[in-house]
Amino acid sequence: MVLPLKAEHASQTEDFESTPKIVKFAVVPKKQEEPDQSPKEELMSFEAAMLPHLDAAHNLARWLLRNEQDAQDVVQEAYLRAFRSFSGFHGTNGRAWLLTIVRNTSYTLLKKNRAVDFTTTFDEEIQATGHESVSPATILEHSEDAELIREAMDELPAEFREILVLRHQEGLSYKEIANIARIPLGTVMSRLARARDKLKEYLAVRMSK
Numbered sequence: 001m002v003l004p005l006k007a008e009h010a011s012q013t014e015d016f017e018s019t020p021k022i023v024k025f026a027v028v029p030k031k032q033e034e035p036d037q038s039p040k041e042e043l044m045s046f047e048a049a050m051l052p053h054l055d056a057a058h059n060l061a062r063w064l065l066r067n068e069q070d071a072q073d074v075v076q077e078a079y080l081r082a083f084r085s086f087s088g089f090h091g092t093n094g095r096a097w098l099l100t101i102v103r104n105t106s107y108t109l110l111k112k113n114r115a116v117d118f119t120t121t122f123d124e125e126i127q128a129t130g131h132e133s134v135s136p137a138t139i140l141e142h143s144e145d146a147e148l149i150r151e152a153m154d155e156l157p158a159e160f161r162e163i164l165v166l167r168h169q170e171g172l173s174y175k176e177i178a179n180i181a182r183i184p185l186g187t188v189m190s191r192l193a194r195a196r197d198k199l200k201e202y203l204a205v206r207m208s209k
Helices: 039-065 068-084 094-112 136-140 146-154 158-169 174-181 185-208
Strands: 002-007 021-026
Touching: 039 068, 039 094, 039 158, 068 094, 094 158, 094 174, 146 158, 146 185, 158 174, 158 185, 174 185
Parallel strands: none
Antiparallel strands: 002 021
C-alpha cells in the first residue's frame, strides 16, 4: 500500500525554524500474519501509532543529515524498519521509539558516507547547572533571520544538532533524550548546555559580521 504523506514544518516562536517539506514513502507489509491480527489490521495499527510522528521524524533526520533528499530517504527507511519491528513495540511512547530508529538510521548513513562530525571533546559527565533557564527564545532573541539560525546550526557537531532539536523543537524530556541517544542523563544535561552555548557563539559571530 502506498501512502503519500505531507509533512509541513511550520515555524515555531521559540524553536529553530524549518521550511515546509514533502515526504513520500511506501509501507509494504512483509511480516507473517499473526493469529490474532490480520495484515490489514496490523498496518492500520501501525499507521495510527506512528504516522502522527512523521513531522518529528523528518525534522530530526533533516537536521542530522543537512540534506533534504537524504532526510526523506532515511525517514522512509526508518518507517519500514519500524513497521517490521512493530510487533515488538509494547510501549506507550511511540514518538521516542520511532525517533530512536530515525536517529540510528541517520547515523548509519552518516558513517557510510564518512560524514559523522563528532567533535565534542569536553567531559560530558560533568553535571550542567543553571543552563535550563536559557530558553530557545533567549537563544534566538537577537535574530529573526531563519537562514542565519540554520547556518549556525549547520556548523554544530551532529551530537549538538540532534540534542537541540530533540529538546527545543520536539520538546522531549531529558529521560526520553537519554533513551533515544543511549547516553546517561548527566550527559544529556551537559551536552545540551554546551550545544546552547556553542549555538549562541556562532550566532554572535555571524551577527557581528
